[in-house]
Each structure stands twice: as structure tokens, then as C-alpha cells.
Amino acid sequence: MHRRVKILGSGAFLPSRKVRSEELAKELGLEKDRIEKMSGVIERHYVEEETTSQMGAFAAQEALKNANLKFSDIDCIISTGGTIEQIVPATAPLIKEAMGEVESKIPCFDINSTCLSFITGLDVISYLIEAGRYEKVLVVSSEIASKFLNSKQLESYALFGDGAGAAVIGKSESGDDSKIIASKMETYIKGVHLTEIRGGATGLHARNYSNETKEEFLFDMDGPKVFKLARKYANDFIEQLLTEAGLKKEDIDLLVGHQASGSAMKLVYNKLLGFPSHKVMNILSNHGNVVAASIPLALNEAIKQKKLRRGDKVLFFGAGAGLSFGGIILEY
Amino acid sequence: MHRRVKILGSGAFLPSRKVRSEELAKELGLEKDRIEKMSGVIERHYVEEETTSQMGAFAAQEALKNANLKFSDIDCIISTGGTIEQIVPATAPLIKEAMGEVESKIPCFDINSTCLSFITGLDVISYLIEAGRYEKVLVVSSEIASKFLNSKQLESYALFGDGAGAAVIGKSESGDDSKIIASKMETYIKGVHLTEIRGGATGLHARNYSNETKEEFLFDMDGPKVFKLARKYANDFIEQLLTEAGLKKEDIDLLVGHQASGSAMKLVYNKLLGFPSHKVMNILSNHGNVVAASIPLALNEAIKQKKLRRGDKVLFFGAGAGLSFGGIILEY
Numbered sequence: 001m002h003r004r005v006k007i008l009g010s011g012a013f014l015p016s017r018k019v020r021s022e023e024l025a026k027e028l029g030l031e032k033d034r035i036e037k038m039s040g041v042i043e044r045h046y047v048e049e050e051t052t053s054q055m056g057a058f059a060a061q062e063a064l065k066n067a068n069l070k071f072s073d074i075d076c077i078i079s080t081g082g083t084i085e086q087i088v089p090a091t092a093p094l095i096k097e098a099m100g101e102v103e104s105k106i107p108c109f110d111i112n113s114t115c116l117s118f119i120t121g122l123d124v125i126s127y128l129i130e131a132g133r134y135e136k137v138l139v140v141s142s143e144i145a146s147k148f149l150n151s152k153q154l155e156s157y158a159l160f161g162d163g164a165g166a167a168v169i170g171k172s173e174s175g176d177d178s179k180i181i182a183s184k185m186e187t188y189i190k191g192v193h194l195t196e197i198r199g200g201a202t203g204l205h206a207r208n209y210s211n212e213t214k215e216e217f218l219f220d221m222d223g224p225k226v227f228k229l230a231r232k233y234a235n236d237f238i239e240q241l242l243t244e245a246g247l248k249k250e251d252i253d254l255l256v257g258h259q260a261s262g263s264a265m266k267l268v269y270n271k272l273l274g275f276p277s278h279k280v281m282n283i284l285s286n287h288g289n290v291v292a293a294s295i296p297l298a299l300n301e302a303i304k305q306k307k308l309r310r311g312d313k314v315l316f317f318g319a320g321a322g323l324s325f326g327g328i329i330l331e332y
Numbered sequence: 333m334h335r336r337v338k339i340l341g342s343g344a345f346l347p348s349r350k351v352r353s354e355e356l357a358k359e360l361g362l363e364k365d366r367i368e369k370m371s372g373v374i375e376r377h378y379v380e381e382e383t384t385s386q387m388g389a390f391a392a393q394e395a396l397k398n399a400n401l402k403f404s405d406i407d408c409i410i411s412t413g414g415t416i417e418q419i420v421p422a423t424a425p426l427i428k429e430a431m432g433e434v435e436s437k438i439p440c441f442d443i444n445s446t447c448l449s450f451i452t453g454l455d456v457i458s459y460l461i462e463a464g465r466y467e468k469v470l471v472v473s474s475e476i477a478s479k480f481l482n483s484k485q486l487e488s489y490a491l492f493g494d495g496a497g498a499a500v501i502g503k504s505e506s507g508d509d510s511k512i513i514a515s516k517m518e519t520y521i522k523g524v525h526l527t528e529i530r531g532g533a534t535g536l537h538a539r540n541y542s543n544e545t546k547e548e549f550l551f552d553m554d555g556p557k558v559f560k561l562a563r564k565y566a567n568d569f570i571e572q573l574l575t576e577a578g579l580k581k582e583d584i585d586l587l588v589g590h591q592a593s594g595s596a597m598k599l600v601y602n603k604l605l606g607f608p609s610h611k612v613m614n615i616l617s618n619h620g621n622v623v624a625a626s627i628p629l630a631l632n633e634a635i636k637q638k639k640l641r642r643g644d645k646v647l648f649f650g651a652g653a654g655l656s657f658g659g660i661i662l663e664y
Contacts, residue, residue, distance in 0.1 A: 001463055052534045077519075087480070087529035088414060088551070089653035090444045097521045107517035108654060109445040109452050112422045120441050127459040131333055144534040148419070185439035187409075189429045197419035199538055202384045202476040206531055206538035206549040217538040219420070321421035322440060 003130040006178035007332060008168040009067025010300040013058035013142075014287070015045045015162050024158065028151060035158045040262015044161025044288030046146040052085035055164035056142030057098035059296075063138065063166040066303075071099065074168070075106050076128075076137040080121035082114035082291040082320070083143050087201055095140055114195070115258050116185070116320030117141060117292035122169060123183045123328055129171050136170040141292040148197050150218035159261055160219070161288030165296025177311065182245035183328040186237060191229045191323025195221045227264055230319050234268055237325045238317065245329045247313065249274060252329070254308050258318025259284040259294040281307060292320070308332050335458040338510035339664060340468065340500040341399025342632040345390035346619070347379045347494050356490065360483060367490045372594015376493025376620030378478040384417035387496035388474030389430035391628075395470065395498040398635075403431065406500070407438050408460075408469040412453035414446035414623040414652070415475050419533055427472055446527070447590050448517070448652030449473060449624035454501060455515045455660055461503050468502040475623040480529050482550035491593055492551070493620030497628025509643065514577035515660040518569060523561045523655025526554045559596055562651050563604060569657045570605055570649065577661045579645065581606060584661070586640050590650025591616040591626040613639060624652070640664050 020043045021035035028035075036042055047055070056079065064071060079092035086094070092108035111121040118141045125137050145160035172178045198204055199217035209217060242249060255275045259265065262284055269280045281298045290297055295316055302308040309332070316328040352375045353367035360367075368374055379387070388411065396403060411424035418426070424440035443453040450473045457469050477492035504510045530536055531549035541549060574581060587607045591597065594616055601612045613630045622629055627648055634640040641664070648660040 001465070003463075082420060084419070084533045085535045087416070087532045088527060089446050089524060092445075093519050093521060093524045093654040093656070096519065097524045102521045105518040105520060107656065107658075108519040109443065109448075109517070109656070111441065111443055113424075113441040114421050116441075124456060124460065127463050127465065128456065130463070131335075131459050133333070133459065147534055147537045185441070186437040187425050187428065187440040188437060189425060189434045192421065192425045192429045195420060200419045200532035201416045202479055203417045205479045206541040207546065209538040209541045214539065322425040324425070324439065324441070326439075 003126040003180040004172040005126045005129045005169055005180055006172045006176060008069065008136065008170045009063045010167045010296060010303055011059045011062025011066060012297050012300040013055045013164045015047045015050045017046050017048050018043050019046050038155065039158035040284050041159060041288045042285045045163055047144050047162045052081065052083065052091060052142045052144055053094035053098040056095040056140040056166065059142065059164035059166035060095060060099060060138050060140050063168050067168040069136065069168060071101055074136050074138050076134045077106060077108045078121045078125060078137060078139050079110045080117035080139055080141045080292055081143050082112065082117055083145060083148065113324050113326065114321035115291050116318050116324050116326040118295045119316050119318060119326035119328055120185060123185065123326065125169060126180050129169060136168055138166060138168055140164065140166040141296050143291040143293045145291050148219045150215055153219065153221065155223045156219045156221040159289045161290050163287060163290045163293050163297060165293045165300055167296055167299065177331055179331050181329045181331060182241055184237065184241045184244065185324060185326040187322045187324040188229060188233060191226060194226045194323060195321035226323060229323055230268060231272060233325060234272055237327065238273055241327045241329060247329065251313055252279065252315045253312040254279055254281055254302060255315045255317060256281045256295060256298045256302055259287060259289050259298060260319060261289060335462040335512040336504040337458045337461045337501055337512055338504045338508060340401065340502045341395045342499045342628060342635055343391045343394025343398060344629050344632040345387045345496045347377045347382045349378050349380050350375050351378050370487065371490035372616050373491060373620045374617045377495055379476050379494045384413065384423060384474045384476055385426035385430040388427040388472040388498065391474065391496035391498035392427060392431060392470050392472050395500050399500040401468065401500060403433055406468050406470050408466045409438060409440045410453045410457060410469060410471050411442045412449035412471055412473045412624055413475050414444065414449055415477060415480065445656050445658065446653035447623050448650050448656050448658040450627045451648050451650055451658035451660055452517060455517065455658065457501060458512050461501060468500055470498060470500055472496065472498040473624040473628050475625045477623050480551045482547055485551065485553065487555045488551045488553040491621045493622050495619060495622045495625050495629060497625045497632055499628055499631065509663055511663050513661045513663060514573055516569065516573045516576065517656060517658040519654045519656040520561060520565060523558060526558045526655060527653035528552045558655060561655055562600060565657060566600055566604055569659065573659045573661060579661065583645055584611065584647045585644035586611055586613055586634060587647045587649060588613045588627060588630045588634055591619060591621050591630060592651060593621060
């Protein structure tokens, strides 16, 4: 079912500290180009003092500005991040606070499917906008992955970065063709333990932190197995999504996908799914994998670089811990 | 806007370990009845070996059974808990795994507004069911509050318990009057720091756990201030929700509210909002405040005790960290 929603504006925030792959390689005593070669990342950003909610607020403010809107035009905020700020409350109220909107009563809540959260949030909230429950919604993904990096797991250590991306979503005016044409999500439990940060919440409380357990509180990712599962399911998933949309692969003008890793993007987006490189938005080399913020950051760059124009058909697609796939085909 | 959705079944799970208020009082060197008097809780459950996802799975299985459905009838699982199991992935995939459904591809994601999560989840997913995106959805709130209790904060220490509640939500068949009549959510940022578990995620990583910081990883709740804010906004909130529903307070057959605390329930539900005690579902005394699981647990008891019958108008209402209010008026 189509939902007549429109991306009214997007925004980004990146922490000022840039970390080049050479630095990480040096720190770990590896050959100079090892980290870049394995990850496809030249540089990524790490926070210094910035918090999840502050970064989210900056990205949200920029999205509002780019949409020519004020905060008072917004009637809901959803945080769609994988690395939350606190166990309680949810991150969305903290973002509203960081925006300085102390008097506002608009609802704030989180939708979480790790790296897929932005897609899930956009997909879910589109039904509420279509039905008239909300007019204009801020969808914000803000991520601090750097606090969970494990230098013993080179693959994820090489890959992740911090940052925030946001978008304002609203109803399409009559005469405007912007819409979600189709969307889909699936969760494959065989991959549920392939990407984890096990510690920090009820599963393993912080009081259990010790020299023996410390890796339980960091990213634990089995990239090759994730990739194997992704390869198993990706083609069918995209075919079903395209069928639901009544479209062919060639009809897609731009793939704005999760920036999972250099090889995954090349092998899945180009080789397996058959999207040519010029149709795949790629911001990996200077952002790294920014968890759920990857997709709104890539969207924001696509708009800025005019790779995405009104009327274009964009495919949002990604995999997230779970293991889940999510996809949206949207007429921008 | 009405959404033609129906609660098809509900389920509950409580850990086997019961903890009486006398025990807690003794442990803290207080008068025997002090904990019970201040909280209104006689006994609550604490987990021993049970995990968040296991408890959620048990409650979900019971909800399926009570709805006369099989897992294969379900096409989405939402976890709506405030105390998550892991930082990554979300809790919903872990619940699907705990249900043993390894081959299932149905999507699993989390919706989080702390104590309000069940209401927010039910509210949000009703639009997707109304639109035909999903047919039957498991909404599961599973909470382990006991791992975050701080014996220096008597109010919350006295109050919280563990457990899980779940419901299966589906589309109303034609000729069936079950529906959501109205719903509403607001977030008041003045209350954003009044209920917190600050540590465990990006705000304060577990590596910062120490004897000096340990309370940052536990509940920090300013009950009197939450209550003051709640009292300020509750009446207007409920009046607006009733107006949207075209109903009067007297039309509500049962209030299934968050089991916040004995005094809050009496002062807000009875005195401030004017619902007589026999119309207020109260499971506090033998459950405690079970965070987001309070409402589905109270719903399950209301159905079991036949306090809620088909055709009744039920008001779900609660406050959650944020501080947020959420409410749904539903014809059961």
C-alpha cells in the first residue's frame, strides 16, 4: 500500500575528531594500509565530548532548516538509533531536551532494530502520517559506536564511526507524487547472535564488568557469517520488494543502503543485487559504518550532491543485528 | 481516527521467586510494614535465572494460546519493554529466538518509551494493522527491574518487580465492534531526568563502573517530582483524549493503567481523574510496578477475572520516563 509521505529535509552531524585508518593501523602495530584495505574506510569520526542526544539534536536542527521548517511545525520525534544513550529514558526525549525545547509537549519515543532502525522508523511512522495522526515527524539516528570498539576484533574495529543523521517526514501535498511505494522487513533468527553488544542492560549488568568480562560490553561481530546469511536472503528480499512495488531493478534511480563495509557493499549491492556503482550511494570511505545513522547520512549526502532529485525512485536497504533486512522503495 | 483492531489474547509470566515486603524491610533494618505502607506492594517477583527474552517468550506463548492461535498465524513481533536485555540487538529478535522459532522470517523490532512502551507499541502498530501491513502482531513487554534497584532509594526499591505481559493484536473482523477509538501521547521534557538509569550505554559505558559511580547504573527516581508533574498534566490529557473519543468519563468501563505506585494510583486515578476504585484495575499489591509489563499484566488479569468483557470500553493510561503520558481508549 502506498503511503503519501515525503522526505521534507535531511540533516547530518559529525563529531569534529577525525580518525584516519593509518592512525588506527599504527596504534595496533599493523601495516599502514591494512585497516583501510580491510574496511574500505579512509577516515571516520569519533566523539570527544559530544553525546548521542546532542549529535541527534544538531542533525535534527539541520534537517528542520533544510526543510524550511521550525520546531513548532513538528508533532513527533522518533529516535531510531542502535546505540542508545541511557537505559532509561528512551533517547528521543533526551534529543528533544538537547534541542532546547523544554516547553514542547510533542511525543518522543524510540524505534530500534539496530543498524536498520532508520528504515524501520520511517516505514512504521509513514502509516501514522498517512492516517493523519502526525503531520511532520523528526526521525533521528544518532550513534556512538566508538565506545563499544574492541581492538581484538579487527573487522568491526576498522569499520565503525560516530555521527548522526536526521530527516523530517511529512504528508505529501495533493499534486505531489512523493510517496512510499513499498516496504518490507524480515528477521532471521539464525543471525541473532552474529552482531551483539551483550553487556550493559539486564542480560549482563554493568556490575559484572571486570577484566575477564570486559569484551562482553563491546561489539562482537562475526562479519563472514553475517555476510553469508545476507547473501542467502538478499536477492529474494529485494525481488519481493520490487514485485510489491511493481518495479524492476532498472527503475531504481539510487540505492541508499546501509554502509555495512566496503566488501559487503561491493559484493551485495553491486555483484549480488546487480546495482551499478553509480547508482549506489557510497559514503563509507569518509564516515565508516555509523550504525543506523549510515542511511540518513547517506541520504543527506545524496541530496546535497544532487544525486537524488524529486521524482527519483530511491531504494533504502540494509541489514541490522537481529539479523534483519529492511527495505523501502520511495519516490523522492 | 478509529483503528479496527482487536486484542485477540493476552498472556503473562512471573518469575517463581516471590519477595514479600516484610523481607525487604527486614533486609534494610526497617519496621516490618514500612515497605508495604510506602509502596502499596505486598509482594513482587524477582528473577533468578530467568532472562528478559525467556520471560517475554513465555508470556507471548500464553497470549497465543489464549487467542487460539499458532505462532505461524503471527506476522510481526514488537518488544515494548523499558529494561532491554542487550544493547545490541533489540529485544524482539531475542524473544523470537527464545520462542524457538528459528526458521521464522517475521520482522522483530523494539518500541521504547520506558513504562509507557506497551501503550506506545499498541498505539503505533494499530495503524499498520488497520492499513493491512500486518494481520496479527505479538506485542511483548518483559522487564527485569530488580537488577537496577538501589537500596539507598527506598521509594523505587520498594516498588519495582519483574515479569512479562503480552498481547496478540489483530484486525477486527467485519461485524466485530472491537476498535481503538482514540489515542494520545505527550512528552514533557521538564521530567526527562526524573526517572533514569543513566549508565550502561553510550552516556556512561560499563567500563566506568566503580564503587563511586555504581549508583549511576541503577534506578534514580524522584517520585514526588514525577507525581507533581503528572498531577499538573493528567487531567487535561485525559479530558482531551475523551473529547477525541467523543466519550465521557462515565462511559469508561475499566481503567487499565500503569501500576506506578499505590499512592499515585489512588491520588491520580481515583481522586484527580475521578475513576472509582471498582473501575480501576489494580494488580500492584502482588506484582509491584513491573515497568512496561504492568499494563499488559493488568490487562491479562482483567480478562482472566472477567472484569473486562467484549464490548467494554477500556482506557489504557500511564506515565513513563521521559516524562511521557500515553493513553488509548479501546472498545474491547
